[in-house]
Amino acid sequence: MRKQYRLTMALHIEKTTKSKISEVDFNNLTFGKIFTDHMFECDYENGAWQTPQIVPYHPLILDPSAKVFHYGQAIFEGMKAYKDDNDAIWLFRPDQNQERINKSAERLDMPAFPKDLFFEGLNELLKLDKDWVKKGQDNALYIRPFIIATELCVSASTSNKYKFMIICSPVQSYYTGEVKVVFADKYSRSANGGVGAAKAAGNYAGSFYPTKLANQQGFQQVVWTDSCTHEFLEEAGVMNVFFRVNDTLLTAPVSERILDGVTRKSIIQFCEDKGIKVEVRPVKVTEIVEAARKGELLEMFGAGTAAVVSVIGAFSNKGENFELPKVENSFATIIKKGITDIQRKKTEDKFGWTYRVK
Numbered sequence: 001m002r003k004q005y006r007l008t009m010a011l012h013i014e015k016t017t018k019s020k021i022s023e024v025d026f027n028n029l030t031f032g033k034i035f036t037d038h039m040f041e042c043d044y045e046n047g048a049w050q051t052p053q054i055v056p057y058h059p060l061i062l063d064p065s066a067k068v069f070h071y072g073q074a075i076f077e078g079m080k081a082y083k084d085d086n087d088a089i090w091l092f093r094p095d096q097n098q099e100r101i102n103k104s105a106e107r108l109d110m111p112a113f114p115k116d117l118f119f120e121g122l123n124e125l126l127k128l129d130k131d132w133v134k135k136g137q138d139n140a141l142y143i144r145p146f147i148i149a150t151e152l153c154v155s156a157s158t159s160n161k162y163k164f165m166i167i168c169s170p171v172q173s174y175y176t177g178e179v180k181v182v183f184a185d186k187y188s189r190s191a192n193g194g195v196g197a198a199k200a201a202g203n204y205a206g207s208f209y210p211t212k213l214a215n216q217q218g219f220q221q222v223v224w225t226d227s228c229t230h231e232f233l234e235e236a237g238v239m240n241v242f243f244r245v246n247d248t249l250l251t252a253p254v255s256e257r258i259l260d261g262v263t264r265k266s267i268i269q270f271c272e273d274k275g276i277k278v279e280v281r282p283v284k285v286t287e288i289v290e291a292a293r294k295g296e297l298l299e300m301f302g303a304g305t306a307a308v309v310s311v312i313g314a315f316s317n318k319g320e321n322f323e324l325p326k327v328e329n330s331f332a333t334i335i336k337k338g339i340t341d342i343q344r345k346k347t348e349d350k351f352g353w354t355y356r357v358k
């Protein structure tokens with residue numbers, strides 16, 4: 001990994017003089033539309049990260065020639081903060097996001113962001129905007145760290161200037177209800193040797209057109225298959241994907257095509273602890289179709305930070321439609337409750353996943 005050069009300058013904090021919080025209807029939030037009063041930013045230039053700052057949330061002024069607009073050198077993370085009954089604020093496995101943004105940075109030839117600055121900035125930002133984190137089962141603060149290339153030049157080469165930022169958005173549920181999906185047999189989200197394992201903005205941009213086509217056919221999401229053969233099931237929409245065949249959960253191993261999801265790995269560990277069998281191995285389209293025909297495919301769900309667990313109620317493969325049964329005590333329900341209870345400190349965190357904002 002590239003060295004994390006930084007200047008040793010203290011975090012500069014400028015507080016807002018007018019909070020927007022009283023204008024927000026916290027019972028009626030659309031995911032990712034409203035942002036808190038402050039944001040964290042830090043610029044990279046002359047080979048080093050410069051003075052980190054927390055400032056009132058504001059639009060960026062960027063010259064149109066900034067490289068991010070032309071070559072898509074942009075990566076991000078998604079995390080959530082929760083407030084417990086005692087008003088303490090908790091993050092879920094933030095170390096994983098901190099490590100992953102630097103893995104993404106390496107793949108996109110961007111500088112790694114120093115771990116100590118990441119945590120200092122995040123902590124201070126959450127302390128300042130603590131009133132935006134609401135209690136209650138459906139409420140969370142979605143945290144979006146990201147890095148963009150800011151060098152002003154349209155030559156197609158890596159940027160020598162970047163901006164790291166953290167913005168925060170109060171959210172409720174990401175998806176409501178079950179979704180219908182279609183297995184991809186033409187378009188791909190990622191390819192061998194590509195950037196699928198990175199949380200690169202372009203991975204999402206490239207998925208929008210196939211998703212629009214799926215939407216036009218009545219499906220909310222595409223289940224991405226491997227780009228060479230379309231025979232293996234890899235991710236669902238913007239999430240990792242799990243299949244329950246009889247009493248075993250199946251999910252694909254992470255690879256250079258598949259994102260190493262924090263929720264995915266937490267689910268695997270949680271299930272192993274609960275005695276739910278999980279097989280992490282390539283999952284064939286044909287075996288899932290076959291299991292559905294035999295009535296052995298009991299559940300399918302996506303797993304990610306935003307939705308935690310998103311139940312898939314039906315799928316289509318090569319024009320053939322399948323409905324999933326309604327099962328009692330579904331694994332999806334057990335897992336969602338188990339993970340969200342840990343996130344919200346409603347149950348013991350025996351895995352050491354929760355991190356208190358100090």
Ligand code: COI
Nearest residue numbers: 078238239304305306307
């Ligand atoms: C996630 O749930 O992990 C995400 O990255 C969601 C985001 C694309 C809105």
